Amino acid sequence: MDNKEQYKVRKEPFYQAQRNEVALYEAAYAARLPVMVKGPTGCGKSRFIEYMAWKLNKPLITVACNEDMTASDLVGRYLLDAGGTRWLDGPLTTAARIGAICYLDEVVEARQDTTVVIHPLTDHRRTLPLDKKGELIKAHPDFQLVISYNPGYQSLMKDLKQSTKQRFTAFEFDYPEASVEAGILSKEADIDPGLAGQLVKIGQAARNLKGHGLDEGISTRLLVYAATLIKGGVEPRDACRMALVRPITDDADIRDTLDHAIDTTFA
Ligand SMILES: Nc1ncnc2c1ncn2[C@@H]1O[C@H](COP(=O)(O)OP(=O)(O)OP(=O)(O)O)[C@@H](O)[C@H]1O
Ligand SMILES: [Mg+2]
Numbered sequence: 108m109d110n111k112e113q114y115k116v117r118k119e120p121f122y123q124a125q126r127n128e129v130a131l132y133e134a135a136y137a138a139r140l141p142v143m144v145k146g147p148t149g150c151g152k153s154r155f156i157e158y159m160a161w162k163l164n165k166p167l168i169t170v171a172c173n174e175d176m177t178a179s180d181l182v183g184r185y186l187l188d189a190g191g192t193r194w195l196d197g198p199l200t201t202a203a204r205i206g207a208i209c210y211l212d213e214v215v216e217a218r219q220d221t222t223v224v225i226h227p228l229t230d231h232r233r234t235l236p237l238d239k240k241g242e243l244i245k246a247h248p249d250f251q252l253v254i255s256y257n258p259g260y261q262s263l264m265k266d267l268k269q270s271t272k273q274r275f276t277a278f279e280f281d282y283p284e285a286s287v288e289a290g291i292l293s294k295e296a297d298i299d300p301g302l303a304g305q306l307v308k309i310g311q312a313a314r315n316l317k318g319h320g321l322d323e324g325i326s327t328r329l330l331v332y333a334a335t336l337i338k339g340g341v342e343p344r345d346a347c348r349m350a351l352v353r354p355i356t357d358d359a360d361i362r363d364t365l366d367h368a369i370d371t372t373f374a
Contacts, residue, residue, distance in 0.1 A: 111205045114166030122151070122158035123291050125283050132159050135276050136208075141229045141252045143272070146280030149326025151291075152255045155280070156210050165249055166207035170198045172217040178224045181211075182237055194240055203228060203235045206249030214254040215265050222271050228252055229274035259323075282327055285311065291327060296334030302343075305372050306330050309351060312368045320361045325351050343373045 135142050136159070144152040153169070160167035170181065183197040202209035214222065227234045233246040254275065256267070282288065285307050292303035307330065314324030329351050336346035347369040356362055 111166050114168055114207055116157055116161035116167055119161055120157045122154050128278055139251055141275045143275035143277040144255045145258050148257055149328030150280045150282050152280055156253055160208050168198050168202040168207045169210040171212045172214050174216050176217045176221055178221050203244050203246040203250050206247030208251045211254045215256045215267055292330055292334045295331045296338050298334045298338050306333055309368055309372055320358055344369055
């Protein structure tokens with residue numbers, strides 16, 4: 108299998124569109140504009156990009172960014188082995204060479220000196236300088252850069268620079284409206300729509316507590332976890348405590364409030 112095929116998304120991922128984001132992404136890709144996907148954790152950002160890569164039939168290379176990441180982790184480095192030194196492309200370089208969609212997940216986590224390496228790839232130059240190797244890569248015509256981030260979790264210190272932000276078009280995602288979210292749960296975990304609706308109700312109760320003791324409401328991801336546990340035979344109240352409440356709070360009052368909402372829903 109060549110390098111390109113290995114990164115293709117082989118099976119159609121299930122993605123439930125919320126609005127016209129699929130068409131808008133296609134337009135951005137057609138112009139090879141860089142894309143930013145913002146939104147809270149577990150709301151479908153990664154699933155959307157995976158789906159788009161599948162739909163466009165392009166390879167997808169995903170990089171989970173973290174604060175220890177250096178530019179070399181993205182671009183590549185020389186390795187020492189028995190045969191001497193050997194250059195190894197980083198994921199960004201591979202994506203630029205083979206014409207993949209490169210998805211930098213949680214990009215704000217990376218240090219700013221790491222983020223600037225993407226700049227020449229995101230403007231008219233579409234190039235990537237490999238300083239250590241003395242090579243200038245011209246991005247493959249199919250290459251596109253996508254970044255994601257969760258606004259709100261970051262301190263001001265960790266925000267992206269305007270000169271980075273203003274190289275991207277952006278999608279703002281949020282948890283889907285109730286009927287759409289119930290549809291996602293019932294499809295993802297193969298549960299009946301009535302049960303999916305009950306789980307979504309608990310999710311919405313928790314989202315109303317955001318800012319009142321909760322930093323973030325229950326994500327669609329956690330609702331899928333609860334649905335999956337129930338599908339596997341776990342008693343709904345246990346499944347909800349385990350998947351929806353215990354992960355998101357250490358506060359006894361909030362925990363009791365949410366447990367109570369679960370008991371009422373499944374009374
Ligand atoms: N629109 C959607 N269509 C299908 N599944 C969805 C959708 N939104 C959320 N999901 C479900 O929620 C899960 C989490 O979504 P995803 O991994 O895309 O979150 P994310 O926004 O990338 O979160 P994070 O910021 O934590 O990485 C998916 O695995 C899927 O089960
Ligand atoms: Mg993600």
